[in-house]
Amino acid sequence: MTEAEAKPRRLRGHKATATCCIASRDRPGFVATAGEDGCICWFDLRSKDVQLVTDVGNGPVTSLCFKSGNEDIIYVSSGKEVKSFDVHMPASWRPLESYNYNKEEINQIVCNPKSSFLACADDGGDVKIIDIRQHCLYKTLRAGHSSICSSVQFIPWKPWEVISGGLDSKLVMWDFSKGRPNKIVNFGLPENNGNAGQCYNPAFVHAIAIPDAEMLDKTNKICVVAKGDGVVDVINIESELNISRSKSTTKPLKGSQSTSKVNIRDAEMEILDQSGGKRLHLDYSVGGHTAAASCVAFSMFGERGKYLISGGNDKLVKVWDCSRFQGVQTSINNDRLIKNINLNKKVNWLCTTPTESENLVVCDTSKVVKVYSIS
Numbered sequence: 001m002t003e004a005e006a007k008p009r010r011l012r013g014h015k016a017t018a019t020c021c022i023a024s025r026d027r028p029g030f031v032a033t034a035g036e037d038g039c040i041c042w043f044d045l046r047s048k049d050v051q052l053v054t055d056v057g058n059g060p061v062t063s064l065c066f067k068s069g070n071e072d073i074i075y076v077s078s079g080k081e082v083k084s085f086d087v088h089m090p091a092s093w094r095p096l097e098s099y100n101y102n103k104e105e106i107n108q109i110v111c112n113p114k115s116s117f118l119a120c121a122d123d124g125g126d127v128k129i130i131d132i133r134q135h136c137l138y139k140t141l142r143a144g145h146s147s148i149c150s151s152v153q154f155i156p157w158k159p160w161e162v163i164s165g166g167l168d169s170k171l172v173m174w175d176f177s178k179g180r181p182n183k184i185v186n187f188g189l190p191e192n193n194g195n196a197g198q199c200y201n202p203a204f205v206h207a208i209a210i211p212d213a214e215m216l217d218k219t220n221k222i223c224v225v226a227k228g229d230g231v232v233d234v235i236n237i238e239s240e241l242n243i244s245r246s247k248s249t250t251k252p253l254k255g256s257q258s259t260s261k262v263n264i265r266d267a268e269m270e271i272l273d274q275s276g277g278k279r280l281h282l283d284y285s286v287g288g289h290t291a292a293a294s295c296v297a298f299s300m301f302g303e304r305g306k307y308l309i310s311g312g313n314d315k316l317v318k319v320w321d322c323s324r325f326q327g328v329q330t331s332i333n334n335d336r337l338i339k340n341i342n343l344n345k346k347v348n349w350l351c352t353t354p355t356e357s358e359n360l361v362v363c364d365t366s367k368v369v370k371v372y373s374i375s
């Protein structure tokens with residue numbers, strides 16, 4: 001494991017804290033960042049200065065995502081609203097579409113691989129699934145979370161499933177076509193914590209990452225969870241779902257469910273979690289974070305999916321070797337962490353680019369975005 005001390009490249013353009021960032025897959029070196037100033041800054045890493053600063057709302061921008069397969073379209077969340085824009089029309093910069101289905105502030109938006117649905121996780125604990133072809137609400141996923149839903153991701157190899165994480169310490173695997181959970185993992189239970197003494201913070205789920213379909217030969221079918229207790233958990237999705245199917249003896253409830261019935265179903269799923277699937281706990285004992293892990297992403301550079309990068313409130317970014325995750329299990333192995341990057345600020349978000357250098361973009365709690373090279 002190496003310590004990275006090289007000074008990063010600094011991207012300036014925001015007037016307030018940078019909240020999130022995304023990198024183009026089709027145009028290497030093209031990066032969009034968002035901030036609490038309500039602006040999106042566009043950077044071409046082949047150039048020195050910001051290419052364009054666009055004001056997209058009155059409040060902070062909380063999340064960004066490109067339309068899968070068509071990066072000419074970008075989706076932006078601010079407050080309770082999602083807007084879409086054409087990146088080739090920055091002068092007028094009027095939204096192509098606007099969606100106002102969430103009742104609380106949106107924390108993350110993500111587009112599915114087939115460009116047919118958009119998932120929006122909000123402070124009320126709901127996930128809204130929007131049909132972006134028909135421009136309408138498709139489904140509301142509720143009662144899975146009892147607190148803020150902080151993160152959501154589609155499962156590329158399961159076209160009708162998403163995974164959400166929340167500040168109730170739960171990870172929920174949904175069948176969004178039916179609007180109900182297939183599995184709930186409660187990290188608040190002692191048996192689901194790799195190390196209960198990791199730190200005093202609760203095991204809130206702050207971010208999740210799922211590999212792209214082309215990465216599966218490097219990563220297997222996993223979900224990576226960045227948690228408030230500092231642990232980055234690697235979970236085998238198929239193993240978790242298979243355990244639920246084999247253990248569950250309850251029949252699906254017909255019709256509408258009362259609150260009490262939903263709670264009973266949650267309790268049944270939590271019991272299943274005690275046996276657990278195949279999991280790997282990247283905690284401080286193997287060089288992990290010593291404060292809350294705030295974000296996580298797979299590498300798009302080199303062999304896509306070879307590395308996992310996590311950021312935390314300990315002001316560190318950690319680079320993990322996914323090839324050493326094979327056969328995910330709970331045994332301790334100290335050679336999975338290959339690099340530490342020291343920052344002066346807590347990490348808000350990060351993303352990777354498909355370039356050989358300047359391939360890690362980090363938003364910390366300042367208004368200056370940092371770019372590092374991972375090789």
